[in-house]
Amino acid sequence: SPARVAQHLLQRNKDLKKCQAWVFENLGQADERISSDKLERLQHHSYAPLAIMIVKKEAEGKKCPQVIPLGIPESAFCFDGSMITKRDTRLLALSRLGCDCSRVVWDIGAGSGSISIEAACLYPGIDIYAVEKNPRRFSQLKKNINTFKTAGVHPVLGSAPAILKTLPDPQSVFIGGSGGKLAEILRETQKRLGKNGNLVVNCITVDTLTQVVQSLKQWQWNYSVTLVQMAYMNPHDRPEILRPDNPLFIVHGINTHIRHTK
Numbered sequence: 001s002p003a004r005v006a007q008h009l010l011q012r013n014k015d016l017k018k019c020q021a022w023v024f025e026n027l028g029q030a031d032e033r034i035s036s037d038k039l040e041r042l043q044h045h046s047y048a049p050l051a052i053m054i055v056k057k058e059a060e061g062k063k064c065p066q067v068i069p070l071g072i073p074e075s076a077f078c079f080d081g082s083m084i085t086k087r088d089t090r091l092l093a094l095s096r097l098g099c100d101c102s103r104v105v106w107d108i109g110a111g112s113g114s115i116s117i118e119a120a121c122l123y124p125g126i127d128i129y130a131v132e133k134n135p136r137r138f139s140q141l142k143k144n145i146n147t148f149k150t151a152g153v154h155p156v157l158g159s160a161p162a163i164l165k166t167l168p169d170p171q172s173v174f175i176g177g178s179g180g181k182l183a184e185i186l187r188e189t190q191k192r193l194g195k196n197g198n199l200v201v202n203c204i205t206v207d208t209l210t211q212v213v214q215s216l217k218q219w220q221w222n223y224s225v226t227l228v229q230m231a232y233m234n235p236h237d238r239p240e241i242l243r244p245d246n247p248l249f250i251v252h253g254i255n256t257h258i259r260h261t262k
């Protein structure tokens with residue numbers, strides 16, 4: 001119904017509440033009716049089952065930051081120090097996450113939210129739950145969500161795995177940080193991720209890599225490991241040499257079994 005459509009639009013973007021909307025009911029019939037109202041009021045009205053709605057979005061005086069369709073630069077985000085998944089590794093992780101086949105995504109240890117926000121820009125129809133326990137980073141996460149107007153990203157303040165029990169079951173899970181509770185987070189993921197669901201874990205240390213791979217082997221999931229080694233040079237570097245980042249292991253697991261119910 002037009003009311004439900006209005007509710008959905010406003011949930012995704014509260015800036016639409018002042019937009020003018022027209023509803024055309026039972027066109028060509030004896031009880032044809034045409035009405036108009038602001039979108040925020042329209043969501044509370046009742047309409048005939050046969051209806052068409054048009055929403056007019058006014059041109060914005062203040063331009064939104066430009067969102068690059070593929071690969072948002074780190075400079076566009078608010079974040080602490082080096083606490084961000086950089087553009088190149090972010091896209092490699094997202095290419096394995098399977099967001100195109102997902103309705104619900106978990107981003108655990110979301111930090112600034114670069115993974116969640118990039119995914120929401122590429123796949124605007126999905127719901128992404130960005131879990132972050134650090135209050136400062138959580139504040140930055142919310143600021144970035146507002147900057148990019150990605151209403152499909154839901155910021156969740158809390159520690160995994162406990163907070164995960166409050167979230168809907170995912171089809172894709174990204175783990176960028178575990179707060180020392182990786183084993184518990186992996187167990188919760190195993191229980192909740194459906195068949196053919198994707199798990200992607202970014203591992204800095206060999207210990208973390210070993211723990212994730214051993215779990216995937218134990219679960220008998222399909223998996224792959226990719227070693228990523230990036231080096232960068234910019235014109236301000238003196239001397240002009242490639243400066244390497246730390247190596248990163250991207251582990252991609254696919255649940256090939258029916259989800260556990262216990």
